[in-house]
Amino acid sequence: MARALNALYVGVLNALAAAAGLTFALTAILITVNVVLRAVYGRSLFGLFDAIEYALMAATFLAAPWVLARNAHVTVDIALIALPPNARRRVAQAGNLFAAVLAATFFWFALEATLASFARGSTVRTSFVFPEWWALSVMPAAMFLMAIEFVLRYWRGTGPDRVGTGL
Secondary structure, three states, rough: OOOHHHHHHHHHHHHHHHHHHHHHHHHHHHHHHHHHHHHHHHOOOOOHHHHHHHHHHHHHHHHHHHHOOOOOOOOOOOHOOOHHHHHHHHHHHHHHHHHHHHHHHHHHHHHHHHHHHHHOEEEEEOOEEEHHHHHHHHHHHHHHHHHHHHHHHHHOOOOOOOOOOOO
């Protein structure tokens, strides 16, 4: 059962990372196409920059749990490296626990905001009109997965010297 849950969890992280990667790639391609269209025809793709704005926000949130699981995030560890190994592990463990609480708190507030937006029927009105909760929904999903990852890092003893889930 634990292996099946871990495989599901890793699969979800990988799928979200792939979606984020595809979003970043499409963004680069569409910006290039837009520049060419503007240079050659004097016209650009309608609503492209609004779409890119929301796509980049979503992709960043979708990729964050995967990046954390791979221990590939940016860290400032100058003070941590100066500590002896046992103290370094304890500080890393305390950091994982603190970060799990923060991620769970962010999850709760992001979920409340998303549900409130859904209940109110709020919309985003830019070049497109769409339900606001669509844009907000990536935040609670990402924060939930990050809270899980920080708990797993705490449980596994993942610190500055060890990689997370080994994706």
